[in-house]
Amino acid sequence: xxxxxxxxxxxxxxxxxxxxxxxxxxxxxxxxxxxxxxxxxxxxxxxxxxxxxxxxxxxxxxxxxxxxxxxxxxxxxxxxxxxxxxxxxxxxxxxxxxxxxxxxxxxxxxxxxxxxxxxxxxxxxxxxxxxxxxxxxxxxxxxxxxxxxxxxxxxxxxxxxxxxxxxxxxxxxxxxxxxxxxxxxxxxxxxxxxxxxxxxxxxxxxxxxxxxxxxxxxxxxxxxxxxxxxxxxxxxxxxxxxxxxxxxxxxxxxxxxxxxxxxxxxxxxxxxxxxxxxxxxxxxxxxxxxxxxxxxxxxxxxxxxxxxxxxxxxxxxxxxxxxxxxxxxxxxxxxxxxxxxxxxxxxxxxxxxxxxxxxxxxxxxxxxxxxxxxxxxxxxxxxxxxxxxxxxxxxxxxxxxxxxxxxxxxxxxxxxxxxxxxxxxxxxxx
Numbered sequence: 001x002x003x004x005x006x007x008x009x010x011x012x013x014x015x016x017x018x019x020x021x022x023x024x025x026x027x028x029x030x031x032x033x034x035x036x037x038x039x040x041x042x043x044x045x046x047x048x049x050x051x052x053x054x055x056x057x058x059x060x061x062x063x064x065x066x067x068x069x070x071x072x073x074x075x076x077x078x079x080x081x082x083x084x085x086x087x088x089x090x091x092x093x094x095x096x097x098x099x100x101x102x103x104x105x106x107x108x109x110x111x112x113x114x115x116x117x118x119x120x121x122x123x124x125x126x127x128x129x130x131x132x133x134x135x136x137x138x139x140x141x142x143x144x145x146x147x148x149x150x151x152x153x154x155x156x157x158x159x160x161x162x163x164x165x166x167x168x169x170x171x172x173x174x175x176x177x178x179x180x181x182x183x184x185x186x187x188x189x190x191x192x193x194x195x196x197x198x199x200x201x202x203x204x205x206x207x208x209x210x211x212x213x214x215x216x217x218x219x220x221x222x223x224x225x226x227x228x229x230x231x232x233x234x235x236x237x238x239x240x241x242x243x244x245x246x247x248x249x250x251x252x253x254x255x256x257x258x259x260x261x262x263x264x265x266x267x268x269x270x271x272x273x274x275x276x277x278x279x280x281x282x283x284x285x286x287x288x289x290x291x292x293x294x295x296x297x298x299x300x301x302x303x304x305x306x307x308x309x310x311x312x313x314x315x316x317x318x319x320x321x322x323x324x325x326x327x328x329x330x331x332x333x334x335x336x337x338x339x340x341x342x343x344x345x346x347x348x349x350x351x352x353x354x355x356x357x358x359x360x361x362x363x364x365x366x367x368x369x370x371x372x373x374x375x376x377x378x379x380x381x382x383x384x385x386x387x388x389x390x391x392x393x394x395x396x397x398x399x400x401x402x403x404x405x406x407x408x409x410x411x412x413x414x415x416x417x418x419x420x421x422x423x424x425x426x427x428x429x430x
Contacts, residue, residue: 009366012355015378021048022377028111033061035185037115037143038082039192045085046370046379052395054102057090057417060388072362080365083385090389090416093124097413104400107134111199115143118153128214137212139202143195147218157219162187166223171230174245191222252299253306259319263336273331280329282313359384
């Protein structure tokens with residue numbers, strides 16, 4: 001399936017077998033889907049939490065069908081990216097029997113995560129209040145679009161909607177055209193990170209007080225945060241940020257330049273970096289000392305002429321030459337890369353960002369490793385994302401003590417949907 005890249009990326013190097021995990025012993029029952037919720041629970045799983053992903057029988061999480069979908073896997077690359085180190089339990093939450101199984105799992109959990117539309121968990125009988133009755137110290141995290149209360153609680157939200165409504169898109173792109181959305185789901189990813197942080201904080205608080213709590217993170221709230229300090233700048237000045245393309249409204253010279261062979265980016269974040277760029281990189285100490293370029297504001301007013309000077313200099317030599325000089329001078333810079341170039345770069349290889357991990361069906365799949373590095377509690381070894389309901393039977397047997405009779409009764413009641421019911425019935429015969 002992916003043999004053409006097998007030689008490019010190494011097999012994953014396992015963690016020390018006796019090393020503890022940061023969240024060892026924490027169990028998460030995960031009702032979330034798509035990206036923001038599942039990415040948050042995947043971070044928890046990477047830290048060692050046991051994450052049980054509840055999915056609809058048969059079809060599972062809709063993200064499973066996001067392309068590219070490989071026939072051998074029966075799931076797409078985006079799902080692999082956000083659901084490693086989890087076990088999948090297929091339950092029909094429209095069935096009273098399925099809900100009852102979910103409630104029993106919640107009773108064993110430390111954390112519940114959900115990102116359904118507002119009111120859905122209440123209709124299932126799995127609201128925070130109901131889950132508290134099952135496990136009084138439960139930490140219950142809701143990831144919503146616009147909050148669970150108020151006049152906008154019913155609104156659906158996806159990453160691009162959060163990007164446009166938060167003002168994020170208005171800041172990005174070029175001044176002579178409409179703002180541009182980020183293709184990367186930056187709002188989903190950052191919301192997931194914020195949800196994970198919130199859950200970790202609640203776990204620490206529970207250690208101190210013995211009390212659980214409800215946690216909520218809104219995609220829209222987080223998206224406004226992701227506009228960065230532009231929000232505070234607007235509050236002080238009343239002006240909206242303008243689109244500057246690849247240049248910076250706050251520092252100069254910062255932007256894209258063209259070497260003899262390829263493009264690269266420089267970020268001159270302060271006066272000293274500018275002086276080193278001019279004197280040590282392009283051999284113009286006269287410009288480094290010029291009064292007209294002394295401050296960031298001076299340079300911003302003369303951006304066009306500075307860019308022309310730098311552009312003419314950089315065009316004379318290849319990127320490798322300039323990179324060596326800028327690295328030696330302490331000037332932040334980087335070449336413009338494609339995604340493929342980035343994951344094959346020396347930096348990515350040195351950090352072991354992309355590896356190969358085992359897969360039961362196809363032998364192995366690529367994996368993008370967590371950026372978190374612990375010295376005492378290494379991140380869990382990655383296990384590929386599960387098939388829909390892959391662990392239903394073993395989880396229910398191990399955690400809830402179900403036997404063949406119990407499974408057959410629940411199967412008959414429709415707890416597992418028709419496909420899972422057939423599988424369990426066949427297993428019972430053998």
